[in-house]
Amino acid sequence: MIGLNGELTAKTGIKDTIPTLSGYIGVGLAFGIVAKAAGLNVVMIILMSAITYSGAAQFVIVSMLVAGSSFFAIILSVFLLSARMLLMGMTVAPYMKKESMLKNIIIGSLLTDETFALSMNKLNATGRVLSFKWLNSANLIAYLTWVISSGIGGALGGLIPNPNLFGLDFAFLAMFIGLLYLQVIADKTMKFKLQLAVIVITLGLTYVGLIFIPSNLLLIVVTLAGGGFGVFIKDAFF
Template sequence: MNDVLDFRNGIKDVVPTLFGYIGVGIAFGIVAKTSHLSVWMVLFMSLIVYAGSAQFIIASMLLASSPISAIVISTILINARMSLMSMAVAPYLKDESFAKNIGVGTLLTDETFALSMNKMNYTDNKLDSHWFNSANLVAYLVWALATVAGNLIGGLFPDPAVLGLDFAVVAMFIGLLYLQIIADRTRPLARHFQVFLFVALAMFILMRFLPGNSAILVATILGCIFGMVVNHND
């Protein structure tokens, strides 16, 4: 990764994260196949919904003949965290047009958000819509193709749980977190671990009282507040 914010480098920077998209996308395609979703429905869902965890939930809810209203509400709640990520990115694109901001926000994912935070360690806290759009677009297309591929080969795996492909996204986030910590020279290493441990503890406690996605949202907000307080006190 370097300090250049252009279309070409957006493609180059996003490549390492694509393995996570491919692994989880194939896993979803296989699960969708066992849920009796056609390849066209999988493609449509990946292009319109474009949310890994939400698509897994939608597939299971469709199999259970859940009402559309319940599916829509569940999808909104699962993806509520994206509003926080969009708000975090928005200040760095304030000089871009409204249309460009909409384009970035529409295809923003957990992975490209983490990638952008890491990129700013090399660009003096700057972002650009050309870089962002290229990274988002490549990730978007790879995800759609991976889910279709998974659906096409889904008949070969009657029990998708044995593959363990969903761990690909966990491994990818561990890698992104590591790169973020070692690249950020503006804060001491101990500060990163303070925030990391606080969020982990908050998540552990909240999971006992809240659904998983709600716990993630609340833990993220608390982590942001904790980080601001720690920085302010220095």
């Protein structure tokens, strides 16, 4: 991700996404194994990955199914957890304003945390420009990798009856730590001290929020608050 060039072709989109696929493969396999241990079959696992297409939400769905949560509670939790995608979609939307509504819907439907981070890094190499061909290719290769990996994980799940013993439930967290690191070192538009300050503030808000805010709302609240503090700090000190 660090050595992205300024090309915005479909071929380049696939090439730029390849370094991030290890995250999809690792977490997808982990999800498939965890879902299989929770009682889902391979077909259900593949369909969930293809339709829901949200690693965090899928882990939540599985855990809530095991806990016997109601259908409404699961839907609400997934909605609140995925609400951050609205913010990411609105961030990418200005770069797609010349494209048709259909193309914007396609981009928004397959956008993930990883392809969002990739597109933000790509802006540093293209003069703040994105293209539908590039981002759509990145989204599609990521989508297919996720679905296939989770299916393989489900097929292998029978061999690992207790995946928590191997720490597979922390695979998603590890992937996001890696994405954060790559984003910080690749983004040259912001000073490192500013990025570090926002990270520390966000961690503090998360810690305090865990005490006072329901977990389903925590992510969106901290995202908005952290972004607000980031804008204030940038204007006041940078």
